[in-house]
Amino acid sequence: MKRFSFILLFLLFSSTIRSQKNDSKTVDTLSVKAEFDKTPIQPRSPSAQHLDDFRNDRAYNYERTVPPPQNPLARFWDWLMRKLSEFFRSNSYQNFWQYVFLAAVGALVVWLLYKAEFLGGLFGRKAEEDLLAYNRLTENIHELDFNSLIEEAIEGHNYRLAVRLYYLKTLKQLTDKQLIHWQPTKTNRVYVDELGSSLLRTEFEQLTSQFEYVWYGEFRVTETEFELLKNQFQFFLGKV
Secondary structure (H helix, E strand, O other), rough: HHHHHHHHHHHHHHHHHHHHHHHHHHOOHHHOOOOOOOOOOOOOOHHHHHHHHHHHHHOOOOOOOOOOOHHHHHHHHHHHHHHHHHHHHOHHHHHHHHOOOOOHHHHHHHHHHHHHHOOOOOOOOOOOOOOOOHHHHHHOOOOOOHHHHHHHHHHHOOOHHHHHHHHHHEEEEEEHHHOOOOOOOHHHHHHHHHHHOOHHHHHHHHHHHHHHHHHOOOOOOOHHHHHHHHHHHHHHHOOO
16 A cells, blocks of 8 residues: 555656646747748739620629620520510509519419319319210210210200210221220220221221310311211211
């Protein structure tokens, strides 16, 4: 125990002496004066050509009166943007035209939603032809009374639906003659291909194109136009 105490006292005494020596060697850095850099300065100025390039660059021109660009299309676009900027800052726009602009944007949005049939129920688009089309034409074509359905569509002036019924009647007759194999999942072009090299293929392909244009293109058929299509369907059905 005495030996351990002696060693501990010796270490403490040695560390005290060492710290005193280090303190005596410490230099006050605040009292040391730094020497000034006496290297000569050589000022450099950009050339006149570089200054002109920067002055003529539109990217570095922060004034409102920016010189017009050289390209004709860019010049027209710059003129249009300036006119629109002036118009949007005018009192007439702030007091009247901004409301017209907002109304036009709102009408465009409603029209796009309407065309996408998102607002069909809200605007009452479920007309007679839509109800008849989607409630009956999803059934098996062999279970439909096409003659009565076509007469009903014509009496209601639903000529677009009547064209669809004539096309489905054509599919049924081709199926009955075993010229095509009808299935609800098939596309119209598949039926065209199933006719192969038959003499009926060209006429049926024309009728298919007309039907797709009328039905899927939502083309509004007039009575005169329907009579022409009706005669073509009846002429084709007479050949099958």
